[in-house]
Amino acid sequence: MRIAFFDSGIGGITVLHEAMKQLPHEDFLYFADTLHVPYGTKSKEEVFTFVKKCVDTISKEDVKALVIACNTATSIAIAELRKTYEMPIIGMEPAVKPALEMNRSSGKRVLVFATPLTLKQSKYRDLVSRIDDMGMVDSLPLPELVDFCEQLIVESQQIIDYFHTQLIPFDLSLYGTVVLGCTHYPFYRGVLKKILPSHIQIVDGSAGTVNRLIQILTHRDQLFGRGDGDLKFMCSNNDTAYIEKMEKALKMLRNVGE
Template sequence: MKIGFFDSGIGGMTVLYHALRLLPREDYIYYADTQHVPYGEKSKTDVKKYVFEAVDFLVRQGIKALVIACNTATSIAAKELREKYDFPIIGIEPAVKPAILRSQEQGRRVLVFTTRLTLREEKFNNLVARLDEDHIVDGLALPGLVEFAERFEFNETVVRPYLTTQLAPYKLEEYGTVVLGCTHFPFYKDTMKTIFAPEVDIIDGGKGTAENLARTLQKANKFQQGTGSVDYYMSGNKVQDPQLLQQYGRLLERLQMLDNLQSPTSQRGCQEQSLHYLFP
């Protein structure tokens, strides 16, 4: 059986990348709800409906576990999904807790990039209220980054002016940590690093979510030896167009490149050896 990955669009690829690195012999099915992207600009009721329709589809394909690779969908539907289904369901949420701990030590603030719907959602606000005793967390919705990603637009000359405009009201020197609270955002870490000071940490929950998936599968004794294949679906339709499949491959290549930029040179050889798993 396969591991299901679900997102409103291509953002969940930033989590799938880490799963492919960590569990290269599992088989995957990736569902992008491109018919309804972006979720972050829609109502809670609509998003919940879309999520359950997508997960029902994945269940019919026969999955053994589900990764909700979308912060907005996790905050809105994870609890009810776990009540309905008996297979492991792994969600993702902004890495606020480690960000607060890091920035408190530095005497600096935390900036959380997210979607408008997540920013309004009770679960996110409760999380911040519970952890942010010193009131050092600020939130900023960046819907434009989702739109850029869905157009496969990663050119810094296009993306940087948008980020600069959105960040203009903020004193960037006050921040020690930036949290990427939408899975589309890690595609733009390289541009973000040109805007913030070198010592600012830019973190997301993708790797931690993949590690949680691995721990959950191990605990449930659900590991299997597959081929590392990925079947892609767009709102229920299997992706078979060679050009589109190549685009998905290029997304994983971009994530590999961004990973290498952050990794010591001594580790890159090890990463490059796994490329044949990343691009099935």
Template sequence: MKIGIFDSGIGGLSVLYEAMHLLPHEQFIYYADEKHVPYGEKTKEEIIGYVDEIIQFMIERDCKAIVIACNTATSAAVSIMRKKYHIPIIGMEPAVKKAVDLYGKQKVLVCATPITVKGKKMLDLVERVDKDHLVDLVALPKLVRFAERLEFESEDVLAYLKEALSCFDFEEYGSLVLGCTHFNYFKDSFHKLLPQVHLLDGNLGTINYLIKNIELEDLESSVEYYYSGQRVLGKELQRIECYLKRLEKMKDIGK
């Protein structure tokens, strides 16, 4: 049986990348909902509908567990989907607790999409772990669109980040939490602007939680890629390879 991993677009490839390294004998389906990207600009009701459709798609293709590799979709839909379906559904959780535990003597900045930043799941998480009121939140919605068009290191990206983060005094911060899987492609840009700040994401914790909730198999590793239900072939596979190479390049930045 397979493991399904999906996102609104290609951000969740960073979760797949982690999964392929930790689970080299599993088979995966990766689903990018390119028809509806970015989720961060949709309503909660729309996102719930998209997620429900994708989970049904994956169950029909013999998935034994599904990872919602999108913080926005997790925030909007994971609790509803867990009540509806009876297979493990793993959501994303920004690494806020890890940041507070490791670097909590200084402030923590969490970057995410608007829905994630404002969502009850995020606010409950911060309230639970941020006893000293050190965590700040900021929405960076444009990064998703930059990532989807393979624009990672342009002047426009740096200008956007400088403007969006200009109100924060980063001498007070010890860590920055990447609360959207798309943001992992921009670690070099974050590091260029904030070289003293540690960068954290929730990918490793997500896959470790997945491992605890599945029966491991000894299969020949494989991945099937889909864009909004259509099998990805040819040039689009080359595009995916570009993203995976980018993730390999980013993996040790900001640690």
């Protein structure tokens, strides 16, 4: 049986990559909703419909767990998905809590990069209001970054200029941590390390999500460890060119050691 990962596009490959590092003897399935990417600029109702249809397809495969490797899809659909399917479903949330903990001693602020739809959802607002008792978290929507990532435009002057423009309103000396609150965004970790002040740490939710996946499968006695890291790619429009793009994106992550 495989561990499945779902995202609107190639972003969730950052989470898949983390899982493949931690669980080298499991087999995997990755499903991208290529018919509807990106999710972050669409309505809540549209995204829920898209996610439900894709998860229906995934559930027909031989999978033992599903990771919703998309912050937007998690915030909108995960509660209903867990009511509908028997397999364990693990979601994503922006790593705001660990970011705040990293900054406790310094008193520095946290800046969350995410899609507009994630930032609009009550799940995100409730998370921040629950743990940010000192009002130290700021949020920045970066919808264009998903489009850049889907084109595999990662290290270029265009991206550097984009970040510089988006960060103009922020005094970065006040911040200690940047949270990558969309699974597409870790593709830009290398660029951000170059353009952000050296004191700013960059975090995302991939490791925490995979740790949760391991806990759940261990509890269910389903960490078999008899696979060989076999990976099956699927997408909602059965586009072989996009599958090749996903393979290339995974190779990019492996090459940079992220």
